[in-house]
Amino acid sequence: MLNNFEPVGPLEGRWKKHLFDLALVAPQNRHKYNIIVVGTGLAGASLCATLGEANYNVHSFCFQDSPRRAHSIAAQGGINAAKNYQNDGDSVWRLFYDTIKGGDFRARESNVYRLAELSSNIIDQVVAQGVPFAREYSGYLANRSFGGTQVSRTFYAKGQTGQQLLLGAYSAMSRQIENGFVTHHSRSEILDIIVINDRARGVIVRDLITGEINSYIADCVVLCTGGYVNAYYLSTNAKGCNASAVWRAFKQGAFFANPSFTQIHPTCIPPTLETQSKLTLMSESLRNDGRIWTPKNIQDCEKDPNQIEEKDRDYFLERMYPSFANLVPRDVASRAVKHVCDEGHGIGSKINGKRLGVYLDFSDVIKKSGVKEVEEKYGNLFTMYKRITNEDPYVTPMKIYPAPHYSMGGLWVDYNLMTTINGLFAGGEANFSDHGANRLGASALMQGLADGYFILPHTIANYLARNSFDEVDENHPEVKKALTRTKDRIFKLMNAPEAEYSPEYFHQKLGKILWDACGMSRNKTRLESAICEIKSLQEEFWHKIKITGTDEDLNQTLERAGRVVDFIELGALMCKDALNREESCGSHARTEYLSESGEAKRDDKNFSFVAAWEYLQNKEPVLHEENLHFQFLKPTVRDYK
Amino acid sequence: MIFKLHIWRQKNSQTKGGFVTYEIDNISEDTSFLEMLDQLNEELITKGEDAIVFDHDCREGICGSCSLVVNGHPHGKKMRTTCQLYMREYTNQRELWIEPWRANTFTIIKDLITDRSSFDKIIQAGGYVSMHSGCAPDANSILVEKKDAEEAFDSANCIGCGACASVCPNASATLFVAAKVSHLASLPQSNIGTKDRSKKMLERMESLGFGSCSNHRHCESVCPKNISIKNITKLNKIIGFG
Structure with missing residues (x-):
């Protein structure tokens, strides 16, 4: 039932043909x-x-x-x-x-x-x-x-x-x-x-x-x-x-x-504090010249990286993917970084007993091309890194770890x-x-x-x-309904029965559930429990959200609360979709569907579709599948080796 | 670390504001300046008080939202945006005065937030190339000297935060105008109409209530993106003052 209005015919001519078929609005009518x-x-x-x-x-x-x-x-x-x-x-x-x-x-x-x-x-x-x-x-x-x-x-x-x-x-x-x-x-x-x-x-x-x-x-x-x-x-x-x-x-x-x-980007500055408010990206362009490695020996993980000998470093992306090396796609790089850290080869400060970080090292390119050339290309990124971490990437390799980046x-x-x-x-x-x-x-x-x-x-x-358009003004019943919906919702946000926690409290809780269940590695059991946890978080939110101040002026706490509760609902749908897709593909890595070396195993027979979810009031969202047809490219196993 | 914070609180543009003093504990050296305010806000919400509002968004030093005056200096006099300040810079300064931008044209909306839409209006006066989408020639058909491209970039680096105008004794936005003018003037693709553009933008700047430049050079000393006052020299040459 989903019609995507995709044109037919040779791929090269589709957009041109479509452009011609699209109706135009004459210049003198556009301002209307x-x-x-x-x-x-x-x-x-x-x-x-x-x-x-x-x-x-x-x-x-x-x-x-x-x-x-x-x-x-x-x-x-x-x-x-x-x-x-x-x-x-x-x-x-x-x-x-x-x-x-x-x-x-x-x-x-x-x-x-x-x-x-x-x-x-x-x-x-x-x-x-x-x-x-x-x-x-x-x-x-x-x-x-x-x-x-x-x-x-x-x-x-x-x-x-x-x-x-x-x-x-x-x-x-x-x-x-x-x-x-x-x-x-x-x-x-x-x-x-x-x-x-x-x-x-x-x-x-x-x-x-x-x-x-x-x-x-x-x-x-x-x-x-x-x-x-x-x-x-x-x-x-x-x-x-x-x-x-x-x-x-x-x-x-x-x-x-x-x-x-959702894309988890491999090269971000790892978190250091519980109170941290956000993560900072270090551009993918750095992987043009930076080499990613971890110590081969777990006992070296606490050492000063400059003291670790070349033979004791594992340039794992170069080892695992010789033809693309440090420039494999983001999902592949992130999974590899997670893998080596889970195996105990991570570096940096311990958070919850784990070291979550690997080195991104520029010493080779600095030796080859000199500080000046590196500065010209990446100077602003190096400065930003130093300001945040208090470490100089010209001297000590950067520490990086994957972080959510794009949807x-x-x-x-x-x-x-x-x-x-x-x-x-x-x-x-x-x-x-x-x-x-x-x-x-x-x-x-x-x-x-x-x-x-x-x-x-x-x-x-x-x-x-x-199309022709009827005159509509603010007195139209649908407009009034939408206004009422919005005002009611704000009233509900401002007047929770047992107001106790700020929006940050709920947002951090949601973040932990999603990162753990629907981040770089996903599985059925975890996703199922995450959906339940998110549902009860949503209930707790409407009971206990505490917003100080008033809704009649600039109130950033209110703004945040409205956004957080939408993220909570969306988080449940993210998990539902991840649960439904019983395959691994790109960023979506279900542990049940990975090859032995940790690569995503697609199931084209059953999952070559776009999962489009429809909202139904007081019911679970319904899935519509838009099948993908590959007429010009043959889906193959994605190989960056 | 423990800090004593004197923070400007003001209900809206019509009411008078003033400093309110807060104390905050458990601040790590790796906490950012804005995270310290987040932490304080969490405490205020717990106590049932209205949280302090301040502009911020990317927290990576590029969007230009954050705009705090710390101990009298826009962005804390570290030549970087407020969001890029970390509390390790303040280990010897445990008492901080935090205020919004101070310039007549930047009206205070609430607490630490000011109205900077005047900067948008200056760009609207002419800070663009008047071209129509889709009509451009091949990108390599007009070559650009590497040094010209770099000079243009250095000017185009301005993030429009407003620190320059807020520190200027004349509350002038000339550095902001000059950065845009010289960015566009440095490139053959965009240097047509430079003189006209400069005049329009300067006129708009003055009509919005900003003062003129009288070479105090404070703007350059607080700019988080190192926009040089050479841009103003260039602007003056263009309009025939130089």
């Missing part, structure tokens, strides 16, 4: 349409800019104090594109192949091919905007390598590529604000989606300064609200990243796809990036579209910008052109 865009990261900001340029009437929202602060800003390493500027055999087809394979054959061929096709346009677009990518001495654009590929196709601006791309999109959006086509609302949180006659027609917004709750009506709504790995409490996401808008959409009828597909799962969307609610679209990390069961490094920025600059503007126009 109102479009709501939620979130101003790469997908949201680039979409606002492009819709504004086309003269649509856009309302954009973000919870931060400025659109420029969306978490895309923190992406470090780079953005992929099949430009083949290095003449190393790259092509659209190869980027397509790498992405499908990297995602362990759990993504749609048509969508991924389109992404690979558009990748080149993105680089052209952002360079023209003034994004200062790294250059060679000749003046040509420079590239570096990322995991899961054997070509150099990543464009970068030091370790701040996301920042530079977002500032580009933000500036383009700012131009449209100035021109009057985009009206932007900062410090505004979306608390519900208004659905009228099976169509998304608006949102309920809480003004985070005054606490006022208002409705905004439009002809369609686009969610570009990012991912949900903050459900794990400790993650590399910004503190504010949340799933509330997509969760409200789910509850209004949008299917949620592959919620268990491949998200709202189910068709080829037009529309959810199962008509007129509700999802872009960027908020949708499930392109990365299958594991995302390759430097592909998130590519997808966000492809969705925002090049795909959604066309598919949204098609939706507007092919």
Whole structure:
């Protein structure tokens, strides 16, 4: 019953053909349409800019104090594109192949091919905007390598590529604000989606300064609200990243796809304290030159790493995966790191009796190319590492351990990036579209910008052109219902019967359950008990959540509480999805379905589908399977050896 | 470690604020400055008091949200964002005064949070290339000298936190404007219209209530991203002051 509207015919012609088939809105009519865009990261900001340029009437929202602060800003390493500027055999087809394979054959061929096709346009677009990518001495654009590929196709601006791309999109959006086509609302949180006659027609917004709750009506709504790995409490996401808008959409009828597909990134700074509030990523680009190792002998784990002789070091990724070595995909690297630490070879300070860390060592490249060259490439990352850990990575190897970083799962969307609610679209990390069961490094920025600059503007126009829209105002019963729902919920949050614990208390508890049951290693028994634990945590939450202050002004405790309880509900769905998928694929590693060497064992016969979950009131969510058809690539065992 | 914290509390922009003193114990050297405030907030919630609000998000020094004045210095005078301060820096300073940004245009919304939307409005005046999505030529068709790209990056590194304006005796945002102008002027793709852009952005800055630059150079000394006042020199040359 799930129609993904995937075009047919030769893969190379599908998007072009589809573009031609999409209906257009004539320039003089565009200003009559109102479009709501939620979130101003790469997908949201680039979409606002492009819709504004086309003269649509856009309302954009973000919870931060400025659109420029969306978490895309923190992406470090780079953005992929099949430009083949290095003449190393790259092509659209190869980027397509790498992405499908990297995602362990759990993504749609048509969508991924389109992404690979558009990748080149993105680089052209952002360079023209003034994004200062790294250059060679000749003046040509420079590239570096990322995991899961054997070509150099990543464009970068030091370790701040996301920042530079977002500032580009933000500036383009700012131009449209100035021109009057985009009206932007900062410090505004979306608390519900208004659905009228099976169509998304608006949102309920809480003004985070005054606490006022208002409705905004439009002809369609686009969610570009990012991912949900903050459900794990400790993650590399910004503190504010949340799933509330997509969760409200789910509850209004949008299917949620592959919620268990979450990426645990191998190279993050390990936690040192119980009170730690977040984890910091160290870019994958570091694996270009850094070598990952642990001591061969367990008794060396406490030693100063510089005192451990070369012969006593186990460069385990190079040993296990000679052809990709330190540049294996993230899921493979994370599992290997976990494996060596579980075997007792971890380094760093003990937390709960275990040393969770391995070395990422730059001494070889420093010897070979000198401090200056290393500084030029990674200087800002090294500085950040030193500030946090008080250790100098030029002298002592970095300590790293995997941490939740990205969600491949998200709202189910068709080829037009529309959810199962008509007129509700999802872009960027908020949708499930392109990365299958594991995302390759430097592909998130590519997808966000492809969705925002090049795909959604066309598919949204098609939706507007092919439908007529009744007049709706704030007095419509569905609008009033949504307002009441939201206000009731806030009242319930503020007035728990036995208010005792802060949102942090519940969030940390949820994080521990999810990390343990639905993190890098999953199994049936643990997932089943986790679902029960999460359900009772949810009950405890509504009984005991304590929010001080009032809901009529700026109250960050209230904001957090609302997000945490959505994460609790979503956490249960993540576990349910992980339980249902009785195979291992990409990031989803069920211990029952791993090969002896710890590699994921897919079950294509039974699980070659997208798991799309439908919400039903007072009932368990129902699973819909969208079967994946591989017409152009043959699913094979993913081999990086 | 134990700290005595004097924290600015203010209900909203209409009411008067003041310092409230708190004591906090069990702070490790590896605790970040913001985690210390998290810990204090947990204690306040337990006591039934309204938690202290402060802007923060990425906690990696890149989003530009965090914005605290510590002992009189924006971001604590360590040339890094507040979120990148760790309590090991304060082992010899156990009494801390924590305030919001202080500049007329940055109205206090509540406690330690100010309204910095004026920075967005300055960018809206012209901090962009006026191009249409999808019309760009191949990215390698216009070459850029490596040093120009690096110079552009150094200016584009600005995170828009507002420390520069908050420390300036004139509450001027000239460093912020100059960073954007010289970023775009350094690259052949974006240097068209530089003079016009500079004028528009400076005019907007002044109309929003920021002062002008009179070379105190305090901005440069607190910038967490090392934005140099050379950017201002460049801006002055562009508009014909230099």
